Amino acid sequence: MLDPRLLVIISDVFGVPPEEITAGSGPETIADWDSVGHLKLVLQVEEEFGVRFPVSDIPKLVSAGQIQEALDRLRLTG
Amino acid sequence: MTEAPGGPVRLAVLSSSTTQLLTDALGKELGACGWIIETWQSGFNQYRQDIADPASGLFLQRPHIILLHLDGEDLFAPYLTNPFRNGPEARREASRNAAKELENCLKVIRSRLPEALVVLNTICLPPIHALTGLEHHSPLGITDLAWHYNSELTRIASEQPNVLVNDVAALVTQLGYTRWFDPRLWHLARCRLSASATKALARSLAALLRAWKGDVRKCLVLDLDNILWGGIIGEDRMEGIVLGEEGPGLAFVEFQRELANLARKGILLAICSKNNEEDALEVLRHHPSMRLQLESFAARRINWRDKPANLCELAAELNLGLGSFVFIDDSPIERGLMREALPEVYVPDWPKDPSSFRLALLDLAWEQFGRISLTEEDRSRTAMYQAEIDRRELARSSSTLEGYYRSLQMVAQIGFADQFTTPRIVQLIQKTNQFNLTTRRYTEAEVRKMMISPDVLILWLRLSDRFSDSGIVGVLITKQCSANVWTIDTMLLSCRVIGRTVENAFLGFACQILKGRGAQELIGEYIPTKKNVPAANFYRDLGFGLSEGQEGASSLWQVDLREKQIQIPEWITVKNAGDKPHA
Numbered sequence: 001m002l003d004p005r006l007l008v009i010i011s012d013v014f015g016v017p018p019e020e021i022t023a024g025s026g027p028e029t030i031a032d033w034d035s036v037g038h039l040k041l042v043l044q045v046e047e048e049f050g051v052r053f054p055v056s057d058i059p060k061l062v063s064a065g066q067i068q069e070a071l072d073r074l075r076l077t078g
Numbered sequence: 079m080t081e082a083p084g085g086p087v088r089l090a091v092l093s094s095s096t097t098q099l100l101t102d103a104l105g106k107e108l109g110a111c112g113w114i115i116e117t118w119q120s121g122f123n124q125y126r127q128d129i130a131d132p133a134s135g136l137f138l139q140r141p142h143i144i145l146l147h148l149d150g151e152d153l154f155a156p157y158l159t160n161p162f163r164n165g166p167e168a169r170r171e172a173s174r175n176a177a178k179e180l181e182n183c184l185k186v187i188r189s190r191l192p193e194a195l196v197v198l199n200t201i202c203l204p205p206i207h208a209l210t211g212l213e214h215h216s217p218l219g220i221t222d223l224a225w226h227y228n229s230e231l232t233r234i235a236s237e238q239p240n241v242l243v244n245d246v247a248a249l250v251t252q253l254g255y256t257r258w259f260d261p262r263l264w265h266l267a268r269c270r271l272s273a274s275a276t277k278a279l280a281r282s283l284a285a286l287l288r289a290w291k292g293d294v295r296k297c298l299v300l301d302l303d304n305i306l307w308g309g310i311i312g313e314d315r316m317e318g319i320v321l322g323e324e325g326p327g328l329a330f331v332e333f334q335r336e337l338a339n340l341a342r343k344g345i346l347l348a349i350c351s352k353n354n355e356e357d358a359l360e361v362l363r364h365h366p367s368m369r370l371q372l373e374s375f376a377a378r379r380i381n382w383r384d385k386p387a388n389l390c391e392l393a394a395e396l397n398l399g400l401g402s403f404v405f406i407d408d409s410p411i412e413r414g415l416m417r418e419a420l421p422e423v424y425v426p427d428w429p430k431d432p433s434s435f436r437l438a439l440l441d442l443a444w445e446q447f448g449r450i451s452l453t454e455e456d457r458s459r460t461a462m463y464q465a466e467i468d469r470r471e472l473a474r475s476s477s478t479l480e481g482y483y484r485s486l487q488m489v490a491q492i493g494f495a496d497q498f499t500t501p502r503i504v505q506l507i508q509k510t511n512q513f514n515l516t517t518r519r520y521t522e523a524e525v526r527k528m529m530i531s532p533d534v535l536i537l538w539l540r541l542s543d544r545f546s547d548s549g550i551v552g553v554l555i556t557k558q559c560s561a562n563v564w565t566i567d568t569m570l571l572s573c574r575v576i577g578r579t580v581e582n583a584f585l586g587f588a589c590q591i592l593k594g595r596g597a598q599e600l601i602g603e604y605i606p607t608k609k610n611v612p613a614a615n616f617y618r619d620l621g622f623g624l625s626e627g628q629e630g631a632s633s634l635w636q637v638d639l640r641e642k643q644i645q646i647p648e649w650i651t652v653k654n655a656g657d658k659p660h661a
Contacts, residue, residue, distance in 0.1 A: 036098045039263065043099075043273040055262040 002068050009044045010064060013037065023065030038062070045071070086114040090141035092125035094152035096269040103280035104145075111288060122268050123152070129183050132190060143195045143287065144187060148180070149270045150201030154223045161209050165217045173226030181234060184241070193523055195290065197242045197283065198235070200228045202250040204259070240523045242450065244286055249278050281445065289448030292508025292519065295424060296402040297376070298340065298447070299389060302351035302358055304408040306334060306370065308432060311357045320432075321367045329432035334369035336436050341374055344456025345447045346396065346463060349378035350388045350405070376463035385412055386419035396463060397573040399511060399609055404446050453502045455549040462574060465546035483579060483649040486543040490580060492587050493655030495529050495536035502550045503538055506570060510553075511609040513581065514570040515602065515616060533558035534567075535591070535658065539584050541575050551575045552584050562598040569602070569616075576612060579647045582620065586646035587654075593639055601625070602635040620644055 007018040010025065014032045027033040033041070042058055045051075045067060051074045053061065061067045087108070091101045098119055105115045118139040120128045125146060128134040136144070153176045157164060164172070180198070187196060203224045213219040228247060235241045250258045253274060260272035271279060288294055303310045307330050308320025321330045341347050347370070351358060358380045362372045377395050379388035385407070393400050400422040407413050408428060417425045424446055429438050449456070469486065476482035495503055504522045511517070520528070528534040539552030552575070555568035571581055592600065602617040604627075617635035618624070621642055627633030637644070646652055 035267065039267055039269070040099060040102070047273060053262075055265055058262065058266060 002064055003071065005048055006045065006064065006068060006071070009048055010041065013041045013044055021064055023068065024063055026063035026066075041067075051075075086116050087143065088116045088118070088139055088141040089143045089145065090118045090120070090136050090139055091145045091147065092120040092128055092136065093145075093147040094123050094125065094149050095147075095264075095271075096122045096267050097147055097271070099269065099273075099276050100147070100271060100279055101145075103276050104283050107280045107284035108287065111284065111293065113293075126183070129186050137190050140191065141194055143197065144191070145197045145283065146180075146183065147199055148201065150203045150224055150227070151270065153201065153227070154203065154220070157220055157223055158203070158207065161207065161220050162218065166219070166222065169219065169223050170226055173223050173230060176227055177230035177234065180231075184234070184238060188238075193240070193521070195240050195242065195521070197244055197286065198231055199244045200224075200231060200247040202247040202255070202258075205255050239526065240521070242286060242290060244279075244283055246279065249275075249282055253278050285444050285448045286450070289450045290521075292505065294448050294509075295404050295446045296398055296509075297346040297348055297392075297396060297404070298337070299348045299350045299392060299403055299405045300337070301407040301409075301412070302349060302353060302361075302380070304432075305406060305428075305435075306330060306368075307361065307365075311361055312353055316361055316365060319361065319365075321361075321365060323367060326432055327367065329435060331367055331369055333432065333435040333439060336439050338369055338374065340439070340443055340447065341460055342457060343447070343449050343452060344459040345443070346376040346460060347374055348392050348396070349375050349380060350385050350392065350407075351378075351380050352382055352385075353380050355380040373464065374460065376460050377467075384415070386416055389416070389420060389423060397512070397576065404442065451501050451505070453505055453549075455502060455505075458549070462546050462548055466574060468545050469543075480649070483647065486545075486578065486649070488541060488543045488578065488580070488650045489653065490583050490587075490650050491540040491542075491653045491655050492537055492584065493540075494658040495525070495538060499538050499550060500525055500529070503536065503553050506550070506553050506572060507568065510570040510572060511607070512573045512611075513576050513613045514568075514607075514610050515566070515613050516568055516605045517607050517610060518568050520568075528555065535588075537584075537588055537591070539571075539580065540655075541578075541580055548572070548575055552580065554584055554588050556588065556592065556600075558595075558597075559601075562596055563601065564592050564597045564599070565601040566603060569613075579650065581616060582644070583646045583650040583652055585620065586644040587652050589639055589644045598638065598640055600637050600639055602637075604633050604635070606631060 002021070002023060007021050010016070010021050011018040014030050014037060016030055027038070042053065042061060046053065049071055051071065053070060057070060061070055089105070091097055101117050101119050105117050108115050118135055118141065120136065128136045151158060154172065157169065157172060184196060187194065201224050203220055207220060209218050209220060213221060224247065231243050235243045258272060258275040259270060263269040263272065300306060308326055309318060311319055321327045323331065337347060359372070362368060377392050379392060381388070389403065389405065393403065400420055404424045404426065405416050406426065406428055407416070413425050413428070416423055426442055429435065472485060473482045476485060493499070500522065504520070504525050507518070507520050507525065525536065529536055535556045537554040538550050540550045541548045551572040553568060553570050554566065556564045557567050558564050569585070589600065602622055604614065604617065606614065614630050618629065622635035622637045625634045625636040
């Protein structure tokens with residue numbers, strides 16, 4: 001399940017309607033999700049959820065579902 | 079919001095690191111202030127190439143503003159990688175060389191884009207490094223690289239027109255280096271700014287650019303109870319309120335001191351408070367710890383009426399648009415009512431803890447009341463508004479308008495723009511909204527260019543009367559468009575002297591000067607804005623004929639100087655302050 005707050009952030013950063021965002025949404029499906037867009041998204045997620053991803057995780061978070069999983073992991077261990 | 083600058087502003091961003099996130103954030107900040115921003119972004123560390131290449135995107139964009147953001151860690155990378163190699167002299171030399179390279183970049187930019195504003199930045203080097211402990215106790219060090227470089231920047235900015243310095247080093251100190259720098263972003267994207275740093279830097283740059291454009295507010299309206307002092311004067315009485323040299327009372331004293339500094343920069347202070355006026359005035363007059371006095375305020379409304387109505391009255395009394403005001407109140411209800419009733423007024427959230435007031439004010443002041451230069455007029459602004467209250471008293475006691483004008487004993491001094499008067503002229507050009515016939519917002523560089531042009535005359539008018547010297551309050555720019563035809567490109571008067579027939583004296587005198595230069599025909603232009611209705615009938619009332627457009631709309635007006643003389647009102651003494659200085 002994608003957190004509604006995550007949907008809002010993805011929608012804000014890339015200007016896509018939240019109802020079109022699925023776990024599979026990523027650089028292939030969203031045009032503005034390029035390298036700069038990716039950083040913007042990750043930084044927004046970190047601010048909103050009060051988390052910090054390690055440097056090696058950031059490049060792997062390339063879909064809405066992967067971001068959600070990483071959030072779930074951080075909250076289980078954190 | 080104050081007058082948004084007209085038309086799109088083209089902003090180019092060049093940097094030694096990745097700054098795309100900063101560019102986007104800055105565009106957003108300025109967009110929220112009503113600016114239309116078109117950005118162009120140079121690539122990572124591509125600034126040297128883009129400046130050197132006349133066909134680069136930088137010069138194709140023809141930007142109005144160039145942000146050249148250089149990081150200390152990039153400029154002095156070798157000195158940080160192995161800091162054990164260089165002594166103090168080598169470091170000084172390195173700073174000088176970096177500054178020299180920057181000056182060369184500026185020279186190339188100037189040769190291709192003479193009008194563009196270039197924004198530079200002070201640098202900060204990492205506060206903890208391999209030499210921590212050794213620095214200051216040995217010839218080794220890195221911190222002095224930043225000191226020398228930053229002082230070179232101050233010199234460059236003072237020598238070159240159209241250069242601003244954004245104090246990044248101060249921002250880093252304010253935020254803290256560990257929050258400023260996010261090593262992950264550096265490793266992944268060559269970006270030296272954390273998310274918080276990007277936000278802070280974009281905000282500060284927006285404030286700097288707004289101050290440069292004159293897109294700033296003019297008057298701070300303050301509540302009294304729990305703002306200027308703690309407690310409620312109507313209940314706690316003078317001896318019970320919290321205001322003094324110790325403890326929480328000191329927080330209010332320090333807040334007041336900072337407000338006094340704001341007034342010294344020419345920002346007007348006013349009071350809007352629900353109280354019995356007598357109770358409040360007693361504190362203002364007699365409380366030993368008050369740092370602000372009655373004379374510190376340009377106007378006040380202390381009564382039980384609703385605050386938006388009072389604020390509208392203050393706006394009328396001070397002759398300012400609602401967009402010039404910021405309103406501080408401790409009550410969230412009053413803040414909400416003000417935001418709802420008068421959305422043009424800026425109403426910041428305000429901290430509950432008085433210990434936070436002073437820093438909140440400094441933050442607010444930079445954002446809303448930014449100043450990058452200070453004129454003589456700024457320093458005495460509050461006193462001038464107080465003289466205006468005396469003038470109104472005189473007007474009430476005069477039986478006729480003419481009698482009032484005569485009793486004012488007005489003296490207008492009119493002269494040509496020179497290097498001393500230019501800063502104030504530019505300030506008026508950028509800030510005057512009401513009596514401004516064309517509202518053309520020229521920058522200092524543009525004014526200086528016109529000043530030395532043989533077919534442009536830039537006149538200023540300084541007004542004094544029996545109550546005060548108002549300083550330079552009028553600007554008139556005329557351009558010769560053929561042998562005996564001149565146009566009035568710009569004519570404006572500060573709102574504080576509107577309604578005293580000064581404009582007639584100004585134009586009358588200008589016509590005499592123009593006739594002396596062979597002018598036979600004069601063309602005036604009116605471009606309507608939301609705020610310049612007071613100037614709409616100026617040319618018609620002086621006997622100009624409509625030659626193009628419609629009354630009240632964009633229009634051209636014409637007068638034959640051989641047939642018609644524009645009279646200088648006999649109650650104004652006009653003095654000539656000298657001829658046009660030679661270029």
